[in-house]
Amino acid sequence: DIRNVTVLIDKGGGRVLVLEENRVLDTFPLRNVHGGVKFSERGFYVPTRDGWVAYYDLWEGRLKAKVRACIYLRNIALAGDRLATSCVLPSSIVLFDRELRPLAKVELKGNPSAIYGLGEDGFVLAFRDIPLVGRMDVDGTLSYFEVDTPLEDFFIDPFREFIIGSSRKEKKLIVYELRTLRKVFEKDIDGLAHLFSAGFWYSGGSFYFATRHAGSTKVSLWKMYEWELLREIDTGGTGFFVRTSPQIPHLWIDNGDDSFLLLDKKTLNLSKLKIAEDHRVTHVEFSADGRLAYVSVKGKINGFYLYDPLTLRYKGMIRAEDPAGKYNYLLKRERFSPALLGEEVFMAKCWGCHHSTREAFGPSLEWIVTNRSRDYIESKLKGLLGGSMPKIPLSFREIRALISFMEAIKHEERFVERGEKYQ
Template identity: 55%
Template sequence: MVSLISPRSLAPSLSLFFFLFSFAGDGRELYLKHCAQCHHESRIGRTAPPLIPQFLKRKSDEYLFKVIREGIPATTMGSFGYLSDEDVRKIVEFIKSPVGRIAYSLEDIKESRSDLDRSPRELNLKDVNNLIVFVDKGAREIWVMEEDRVLDRFSFGNVHGGVKFSPKGRKFFVPARDGWVLSYNLEEGRPERKARACVYLRNIALSSDGKYIAVSCTLPPSLVILDTTLNPIRRFDLPGRPSAVYEISREKTFVLTFRDIPKVAFFDPEGRLTFGEIEEPLEDFFIDPLEEFLIGSSRKHGKLVVYRIEDLKKVFEKRVSALPHLFSSAFWYSDGNFYFATRHINSTKVSLWKLYDWELVKEIDTGGKGFFVRTSPGVPDLWVDNSDQGFVLIDKKTLRVRRVNISGGGKATHVEFDPEGRFAYVSVVGKEGKLVLYDPIRLKKLKEYPASHPAGKYNYVLKSRRLYPSLMGREVFMAKCWGCHHTTREAFGPSFKWIAEHRSRELIAYQILNPEETARLLGYERNAMPKIEVSPQELRALLVFIESFKGERVYAEGK
């Protein structure tokens, strides 16, 4: 008989309402001592996955024994080789013992929702484009930063899945592994409320219009839709374990993939959840900057695959090591082409590709393993983490490789930039953890802050998917339009702001592609605009960039 466990029927603290243990000798005591810190006392997962039968049914005892003994490469699961064989077997027996079925409803979410009573604070935020949200995992703190200033700090633990920003940069939302979502009000300078969307969370996404938050949940497997006051709107049971959910900003939809089944789910503005079939699960994936393709892999199949979003048609595949993480890649534009670069699991290599042609340009062996490649439009290099004291830098134009040592002790694990490339924010972990602020152009340290266990950093511009097409369009503008046009002032030609406010999208596109004919249609005596060769992707990025100057503009490029 399966019991139904609901948070509403038990005490407010989750650790109190889960009597989840079937005692398996002293395996429970061993588990609490060695495993609970990451996997939770109740085995429901904290910073690592749940260890309950629902998650382990396809794993043999031999496999679990090996994982505990040796760890899992390219993850936070380390080796417990110092345990005896008997102790490892007891832990395996315990984590495979049954627990009750876990339920979590809309009513549970509503009851968890609470306003936070911290007093407002004057942040003196000068430019939201330079906003950085930093996670100190060890101290269970969130820092709100601008450039090299810490504006605020507040407590919130188990952060996982990436901070998301509202369209105007007035709020941001922070997800936690144990299902909580917190909202922070930048205008008031305070965390304002939180709600628990599920027991174990994978990540969140924010709709491009700023109205809805989608929460992908592993336990129970579900997609939860909240409004931005954290009230629950809809909840959908899912047929598999979600990999992640992301917004498709141009369609105002969400897309979700699964770790264990070959399906893709779409949640549309009308509130419908629909499913499409693909050939293999996408455990780790990313979306191209123009939101036309899903690029991903599954660790079992060991290949990179590309699916067109509009019809889920596979357009490319190549047998390479799987991706190590969600959105492990970096994008850039150079010499008329869009590119991406990514790390690979269990590999010391970085692969560099032409986007949209799906051509492998080069593989570079960095001599170490890592998770991410990162850059910014204002930064000339790709920064590749390498599990050592610094980063491998790859010049985006020449592909020249060099190295920079940043930590001076400890391991440099993750980097984020501001959009103009003035600051690199580097997490250094070790005996003396710290957040290092670095000049990514001159490669000099600017400042550092002590931190317990520094983790993710999130910039408002670089972590807003709705702004990414505009970022790429800005690069096309600098390469092909800057000589005659200015963004906001008249030059040889009208400003992009004037064009955006006086021309339709269709007319702008036609003038770029057919300037002579467009001049005649507009009644001009002569055409002054040369014909510029652009690819469909260059044209689309450029149109998005031009249209971003219509009305109130949140992100403005540097002077």
């Protein structure tokens, strides 16, 4: 099942591991990995700090290409049939096709903080040192837009409507409309919000994100689209990441010690999971089905520790010299970000009448996505069509999330059927 493919980075060993659940499918050498793995339908791309990008084809089960984009690379992004690298040295964007054949080099006015893909609409980037946001087409045409302050860290919301950014100098969290770059919100915060590693979830009719603050003991919880700071939590330690998935009841927050802080997504109650005495846990990723949590643990016994994220029971370990990032095919594909929230909307609003695979009070979700068009489903969700089922009040973003979830199920079933390489 390609959805449960997870890529693990062993920095100390200079290798990349390809897993399906707890089974190592393959490994290949690659050093100085940095900036986040990106997945396509066929495989994944791994960047390194010193400017290399490697492409691994999952269907062929092999490392297929490796190319150097620059001397010092920040991160990579996918949009349309293009891959873009944001480079610090020299300050530029280098464009490739999906086979890593170079297409264009675009010089930049400043030091990029990151670049993100916008599907078929190209890319967006910001800068650490100048107050500009760039929009770039897939052919490399770049336009600049002024903003209030350099966005040293930022993300694009799951529905691709807003840029949420932070500034170390100004100590603010700022929100801009993505289409117009009109500022819609700003608030003073403690330090620099580490937005690249934020976690997203849905609960009680609203969408949320949580983020750590770089160099701070704070975690802040925000209500998206209403742009409200719900709470700041002083964790007593410094960490980097907030992670969750639709099947997981908690946010997992690393804290620079031997434990994870677990924040209940419904009640916001905080608990602690001790992983390994006298070790340091740094980063967690989950399998797409929510049955496994992969935890990077450093200390006397380094490795990727496996846990059941529901029972919190230890399930095993994969040894590594310096375990670092982990990236799941489904959870880390930006095109599925609305669908992941849509799964939580489905469980909250629809699951009582529509089981995922079996008929209940209404037809199963599997039957609906197979036999109904998008227009029909959207009209039904908006209450424009009659029927015996009770009408459920839904916001337009809840509807978008649900439709994305259904389309993801329909889309991914085709690729699961093709996953013969590792059967």
